[in-house]
Amino acid sequence: MKTLFKSSLLLLFLLPMSFFAQNVVSGTVTEGATGMPIPGVNVIVKGTTNGTTTDFDGNYTIQNVSEGDILTFSFLGFATEEIPYEGQSTLDVVLDEDQATLDEVVLIGYGSTSEQDATGAVQKISPEEFNQGAVVSPEQLIAGKSAGVQITPASGAPGSGGTIRIRGGSSLSANNSPLIVVDGVPLDQRGVTGSRNALNTINPNEIEDFVVLKDAAATSIYGSRASNGVILITTKKGKKESPFRFTYDVKASVGNIMDKVDVLNADQFRELIESQPNTDPSLLGDANTDWQDQIYKTAVGAIHDFTATQGFENFTYRINYNNTQQTGVLKTDYYGRNSLNIALNQDLFDRSLKLTLTSKGIIENSSFADQGAIGGAIAFDPTQPVYDPTSPFDGYFEFRNGNTTNDELRLATRNPLATLEQFDNTGVVRRNITNLNAVYEIPFLEGLEFTVNAGFDYAENEGSNSRPVTSAIVAGDSGTFEEYFNINRNLLLDTYFNYKNEFSSIDVDFTVGHSYQEFYQNFTGRFFNQTSNQIVERIPSINRNALESYFARASFDIDDRFLVSASYRYDGSSRFAPENRWSGFPSASVGWKLHNEEFLLNSGFVSELKIRGGYGETGNQEIGPNYGYLGIYTPSINGANYQFGNQFFPTLRPEEFDENIKWEALKNWNAGIDFGFFDNRLNGSVDAYYRQTSDLLASVPVPAGANLTDQLVTNVGETVSRGLEIAIGGDIARSENFNWSVNYNITFQENEITALSLGDDPNFFIPQGGIGGAVGNTIQLWKKGYDPYTFFVFRQVYDTDGNPIEGAYVDVNGDNAITEADRQPYKKATPDYFMGLTNTMNYKNLDFSFTFRGNFGNYIYNNTQSNAFLGAATNTPQDYYANLNTNVLETNFVDNQYFSDYYIQSADFVKLDNISLGYTFPFEEVDFRTSFTATNVLFITNYEGLDPEIFNGIDNNFYPRSRNFVLGLSLTF
Structure with missing residues (x-):
């Protein structure tokens, strides 16, 4: 005691x-x-x-x-x-x-380099430069941030992905999207079936940086898939010897459409119908319905991020959970995401072995709205009510035979709200991308490392869609039902050696390795067959292909002044026959660091001045899901069975094939200069490129009987693209309390088809660009000497007051008749140049940023206006009338003038894409940040339609993008 x-x-x-x-x-x-x-x-x-x-x-x-x-x-x-x-x-x-440390900040294929030692067109985009807001799809972060990179935002559908083009794309029928590599795993360029956007698996809040490889000198190490550039995405990892930190981040958003399509209101429509001969005004209703108001709503969303990270001397971890929920501005449209991101780093054997594990698991839940309601809302009679108590179609008003029977008018427009609310279309995607990277420093040779990079990308997609028997869209006496299940699998194994060392005044960097990647897709499902009145199992559709590659690269830095780099990749693809299966892709580039020369070394104002040039070859093998060189038989689908007596039997349909099909081949020349002045307060780069694609993969018509179809994907023709890219950044203010930086980029580009026909016909062309209004109508063409998105129209004649004269076109060939020969290539949908401007400012704990984007020199076909002619409303084969665009009051066209250049309108625009204001409250134990962001803020354009930023240049029932306001809160302790 x-x-x-x-x-x-x-x-x-x-x-x-x-x-x-x-x-x-x-x-x-x-x-x-x-x-x-x-x-x-x-x-x-x-x-x-x-x-x-x-x-x-x-x-x-x-x-x-x-x-x-x-x-x-x-x-x-x-x-x-x-x-x-x-x-x-x-x-x-x-x-x-x-x-x-700074010398190792830019990733390139199978290695890294510094920005000052890069000889290709390479750009790194860091989080400080990202667009802010409730970002769901990763590519939205870098829209407008990089010269030569054009990102057309997705439609207004929640979770949808944008279109990415680096230097305009290089192909016609093959895939034009860049190769995306996430933590060392190249994604399947075909995307993932059922997912609104293949990149949604990557949580934007967990991205450390993007690196964009633009020219072939930088991309050819990826060979067969790099013709359209490469984007390397690196996700965040834990930091060594850092204390435990937990962060909760939430972003809540609301959004509404910015505008509606200009259609006639009820009073205008009644006046028009009553003023036309041979019409029956008694078919009109007594209501005053704005159908666009009926289908659109305020979209709401929330993004929650929970992150825990900690670093020790030899081990770090980072764990992130993300929950995203967004509704669309179109009713019944919904996107939800739950994802778990794990990054583990472990050093072993006195740090000679470095292990990195990253895993991204996601469950996407979607409710897909029927976007046909958009066109329905534009065309539906505004004098009719939304609901009808006598209607057998769940109380929705629908046009009926004599408006007294229970039979719908089959050719009439369907009730837009019923189109949405009587449609159940849901899907679930479960996906995981996991990568294990092991780097071992070989003990007997300093500077030699061996890397094993193993990864997989596995996704399952299941869903169903149905309509009840009470829907007027359903034909017959039964409803519709379909169920599907798909598997996408992508396996990767890379092994390579890397050797870095310094010999006297020469730094060397050698890489040599092997890569194998296999892709597998399996599509199955079942559906309700109205012919047999039974649930029918679909015959599984399986697609499998593989790439095997050998690659090498050597880089030299001589006296910290002269840079030399060369690479070679040898690719084999199972998409092609054995005799065409393998191809080599070389590249070479040089650079001269002028800022390290004696005459500039002590200049006092030159921080960096480097000139560089390179040549490289890449390819393209993304020709669709099938093997283009093999004869394949496809099982028949619903409605395509063959009848023997009273029984229907499925058939096998032979598909087209070209046994000699081979790689697209692309050659790329690039010259550039990087500069920085006054301690890099002013910096930038200028790149000029010339790119030629040969053995072009394109879908072309073939003579009857020459193959199993009238259209065949084969190697035909060439394209050429050239451009100039300028990027300038500057720090207008640098001080302890106030900083202001500005970054501007502009890209001039030109794309041209230089050969297309297998013959010598100078007038040969291939119609492209389907439009609404009649089956088979097209408004664009592929033709030698023109951009791939060139419009094909008649030249409109106008009266003395500047009004278009119906049916009056320029007689181009002078034969005193307006025929198809008078249609001419005219304008194009691709811009002559596009730009991005970003301002970032902070005063103490207050930060403010905004981003402008703009396209110039491109045009758009206003299909919503070209569908507006009096006959479309009054010359109906049944007892109903369809609404029209208000443009009909200006033209008074009686019949359609689909191919008039009157509807080709300038799509130039300047857009305030993103504006953000934030404040950080620093406390001793906790950091608290609040922010307010507005996206899609302001459009400056003369385009008469809803939105000029449509990738293919055809405005037809476009799902409108919303203007969003986002409140963000972040708590870190």
Whole structure:
């Protein structure tokens, strides 16, 4: 008992002494070159997990520090400082840039380099430059941020993906999208069946950076899939020796459509019908319905992110959970996402073996709205009511025979709201992308590493769609039902050696390796066959193809002035016959770092000046799901069975094939200059390129009997594209409290088909660009000497007041008759140039940014107006009338004039794409940030339609994008 009493007294005595022994240290961490504070610096007691990070002003406070401890200050891009603690309560630290670290910040294929040592057209886009807001699809982050990269945003459907084009694309019928590589795993360029966007698996909040490889000197290491550029996406990882941090981030959004299609209101429509001869005004109703108001609503959404991360000396982890829910502006449209992202890093054997595991799991839930309601809302009679108590169609008004029977008018427009609400179309996608990367430093040769990169991308998609028997859209006496199940699998194994070393004044970097990737798709399902009145199982459709590759690259930095790099990839694809299966893709590039020459080394204002040039070859083998060189038989679908007596039997249909089909081949020349002045306060680059695609994969007509179809995908023709890309960035203000940076890029481009026909006919062309109004009508063409998105129209004749004269066109060939020969190529949908402008400002803890984008020199075909002619409303074969675009009041066209260039309208625009305001409240233990963002804010355009930013240049029943307002809150401790 005495012993216990004495021990307790001793503990009570020592307890306050322990408080005195543990000290608190605070201070500020600043940048050596500018004196500016550095937020996010890791401050840790070496050998422990006791640590913190600096706030927005570079301030930190760390507790429980004892004399003799070593404080470690580390931040990416700066040399780590280790300072012994000697009892001081205030410790200010200055960090200097670590050139060795900065030299390893840009990823390239199967390796990395620095921006100053890159000889190809390579650009890195970091989080500080990303667009803000409730971003669901990753490509939205970099819209307008990179010269030569055009990202056309998705439609207004929630979760939908945009169209990405790097240097305009290079093919006609083959895939024109860039290769996307996520943490070392190249994604299937065909996408994932059932997913609104294949990139939605990657949580935008977890992206560390994008690296865009534009020219063939940079992309040819990826060979057969790199003809349209490469985008490398790196996701966030834990940081070594960083304390435990937990972040909760939420973004809540609301959005509404910006405008509606201009159609006649009820009064205008009644007046028009009553003014036309041979019409029956008694068919009109007594209502005044705005059908577009009926199908659109306010979209709401929320994105929640929970992130935990911590770093030790040899192990780091980062775990993120994301929940996304968004409704569309079109009623019944919904997108939901639950994803789990894990990143683990482990160093073993005295850091000679580095293991990295990343895994992204996602479950997407979608309710797909019937977008046919958009066209229905434009065309439906505005004098009719939404509901009819006598209607057998669940109470929705529908046109009926004599408006008294229960039989719908089959050719009449369907009730747009019923089209949405009587349609059940849901789908679930379960997907996982996992990558294990192991890098081993070979002990017997300094600088030699061996890398194994194994990954898989697996997705399952299941869903169903149905309509009840009470829907007027359903033909017959039964409803519709379809159920489907699909599997997408992508397996990857890369192995390669990398050797880096310095010999005298020459730095060398060698890479050699092997890659194997296999793609598998399986489509199955069942449906209700109205002919047999039974549920019928679909015959499984299986597609499988593989790529095997050998690659090598050698790079030299001579005297820190001259750069030389060359690569070669040898690819084999199972899509082609054995004799055409393999092809090689070489590249070579050089650079000259002028800023390291003696005459500029001490100039005082030149920070960087490098000229570079390169040549490379890439290919394209994305020709669709089938093997183009094999004869394949496809099972018949519903309604295509063959009848023997009273029984119907499925058939096998032979598909077209070309046994000699082979790679598209692309040659690319690029010359560029990178510059930076006044400590890089002004910096930028200029690139000029010339690109030629031969053995073009295109769908072309073939003579009757020459194949099993009248259209065949084969190698025919050439395209040429050329362009100039300019990017300029500058820091207008740099100070401790206020910073202002501006980045601007502009791209001039020109695409041309230089050969197309297998023969010598100079007038040969292939119709393209289907339009609404009549089956088979097209408004564009492929023809030698023209852009692939060129319109094909008659030249309209106007009266003295500038009004179009119906049916009057220019007689181009002078034969005194208007025939098909008078249709001419005219204007194009691709812009002559496009630009992006980003401003970023911060004052202390307040930050503000905005992004403008613009397209110029492109045109659009206004199909919503070309469908507006009096006959479309009055010359109906049954007892109903269809609404029209208000443009009919200007033209008074009686019959359709689909091919008049009157409907080819300028699509130039400038758009305030994104504007964001945020404030960070730094506290000792917790950082709290709030932000407000508006997206799709403002359009400046003369286009008469709903939205000029439509990728293919044909405006027909476009799902409108919404203007969104987003409130964001973030809590970190």
